Amino acid sequence: MSNISKTYEPQQFEKEIYAAWERDKNFHTTAEAEGAPYCIVIPPPNVTGQLHMGHALDETLQDILIRYHRMKGDNTLWMPGTDHAGIATQAKVEESLRAEGTNRYELGREKFLERVWQWKEKFGNRISYQLRTLGSSCDWERERFTMDKGCSAAVRKVFVQLYNEGLIYRGTRIINWCPKCNTALSDIEVEHETEQGHLWHLRYPFKDGSGYVEVATTRPETMLGDTGVAVHPDDERYKNLVGKTVILPLVNREMPLFADSYVDKEFGTGAVKVTPSHDPNDFEMGLRHNLEQVKVINNDGTMAEGLGKYSGLDRYECRKQIVADLEAGGFLVRVEDYEHAVGHCSRCHTTVEPLISKQWFVKMETLAAPAIEAVKSGKLQFVPERFTKIYVNWLENIRDWCISRQLWWGHQIPAWYCDDCGEMTVSETDIDECPHCHGKNLRREEDVLDTWFSSALWPFSTLGYPEETPELKKFYPTSVLVTGYDIIFFWVVRMVMMGLKFRGEVPFKHVFIHGLVRDELGRKMTKSLGNGIDPVEVIDKYGADSLRFMLVTGNTPGNDLRFYWSKVESARNFANKIWNASRFLLMNLEGFDATFKPTRKDLEFADEWIISELAKTIEAVTKNIDRFELGEAARFLNDFIWSEFCDYYIELTKARLYGSDARAKATVLFMLSTVLECTLRLLHPFMPFLTEIIHQKLPNTQGSIMLAPYPTVDELKDLMSDRDNIDELANVILGVFRTIRNLKSELGIDSRKKAAVVLKVTRAKYAEILHECTGYITALTFAEPVTFAEEKPAHAMSAVIDGVEIYLPLEGLIDTEKEIARLQKELDKLKKFAASTAGKLNNERFLSKAPAEVVQSEREKLSVTEEKISSLEQRINQLENL
């Protein structure tokens, strides 16, 4: 016997197994290989840091699908890689520079980027390590990075083409600005949160001295940039005042009072101060009414030049000062508490400042239309489906995407400005001469692209685009994208748009959405709460297989799950169960002829039954993986292995195993090996390490289990029973087991203590199987002897199940009164059930409208129940007459 430890110790083998897989190139994929293409591109983790529990879930789901399809014989590719994560990574590196007492400006762009690349190497490697630890079977030879040569080429090509088609433009617009990250942000990088603030009511005097108009604001400091006051055109209160000139307090700027239907008559006084430079709505109104744009807040959040004593103040300092000054000047009417939504930078949480700036944008409308069409036509399917609505709704209300970032880490925008002629040139290749004037005074655009721009190309840039590689032809569109619902807008929609635009096809057929991994209290795992759990810590303690199994069990698509150490433990216990079942087999296998093959005649009922259960399990697992219900698939595996295989089948094999019949023993060893081997293959996508190491120890196996074929029902056909009612018979037998155990337990008899059992068969069709299985009954319930009788034994505990009455004759131990009461209780329950079933069957409408098979099954239920009732009544009667 191979030396195999008594408990499952994943630390002993997981790392070696992974190394062997990699060494043997088991992950390797070529476009030329046979089989239908099955491809997943990994959602590239940010090189910012290390993987968290959410990644562990994401990778586990992908690896299950990948391993399953690889075993099924598909040409399977899992493309690994990482994302440069512009703002996040730059922020991290800047932080470390700060700790050294320097900053990126002192370092200069080039030196700074070197530092970031070093960072990337360090964390990129950590991520690869973690992915390996988890068992991820990606094709490492193809590992990619969003800023590698190929991705950069793809970005260039796409950018230039979109620019040439007018879908990328440069323009001065109001954008979201983060004063701390010092860059523009897209709309979705701004998180709105309700905050307790104030609403300051101000009065602005009319120039002609005829009084005031009252306005309200949540950001008083922006009043310095006011260039108008707006009212609704239909507002009777202001109709006569439209066209008047208003004097801006503190600044004394003259500005118009005008009408615009944007204004809500019901809100506040119905008059709005208009700051075109610092509010998106005001910006629009400003354009409509030709208002001056006065930018009063700088990019760093301080007040602009030319504002007198306010210049240079921080925006919030300025707010206090302005309020004080307005109050002093008699312009402050009142202040009220006010709850409103404020935008924050999704990266650093600083309050975002809307301001006017010249940026690069992608025009979204024309790109969005085909992306909407793709889900409506079913070419793209979300799992679960409800995310389709969220996706469509977002696309239908899409606005242009601000893609330029004032960062250094990222894809620098391929545009050059000529200082000689003032022209701008966008080019796929670097240029050193202005194509317009042939001047040499070129300046490259300093801005880089939003990280998500390169991520959007990931499904085809990783497959070789812009080259038309065999991989691109073979694997695009990819099969499924597995990701969390939190990045549908950031990433999924943009991949779909770019995929359709540049490949003419959706980038993936299915989007398999999962939820977030939360802590025990249901809170999001975040750095600030410090409640995150490192997957590697879990793996070190319990093994990757336990973590993986824990992450999929009980989880359904699109829903969050909670991390519980106790759940990891129970997954580990499951692994231990498999380990020990295997150990049991291996111990018994020692010295036995592994080539022996039994004939059909050698098989017993238990053998036929376990094959039938295994076949059902194969079907259920396969079906559920195919519909992305991995939690359900795992549940079927767990039930089969623990309950059917270990608790019943293994126990039922022991008589033959320890008996003297060599052929019977060989048969049983063959059966155990066959069932276990098949089960391991079925389980392999979920628990790759454990299944691999046991697979290697089993006889008659060769090579890695990950390259073995996935089980099919067909492979069991030689062992499949001819009986057409095997489930029904098994139910009877299992029912006998449970009932005897139950009776013994109620009597307080040790479950392992021998006790005689008498069976009275009430349905002839079960007689044969019951006689056949008396050994099983003894094995599992310590019933001995098991005898059959035509009459009801008098002094005995009894119970009745379908077709059999079960008696525990225990003269002297039975309290007749108690026994009658117990049976009476059971009888009442049955009568109640029979009454409800009879009720259905007496209902004409049920009979006429319900499907025939439903009616039939109700009839059978009733007749079975009535039989039981009659048995019980006889029994009670008999006891009463004792």
Added chain:
RNA sequence: GGGGUUGUAGCUCAGAUGGUUAGAGUGCCUCGUUGACAUCGAGGAGGUCACAGAUUCGAGUUCUGUCAGCCCCACCA
């Protein structure tokens, strides 16, 4: 202001297309260790499936409403 989602055993969650007497894990109670496994085995208690209606022969499952929680989107100062 719109939209989504959740509400099933003490706890965490499964229960696709409506049809067994609603399940699992964990926790709890009782019993059990010489032969795969105490990271275990046997048995048990515990649920008016949030509430109210509707559709249906039949609803945990479909529809409407209510309540409670969570989330996303949104340009009312």
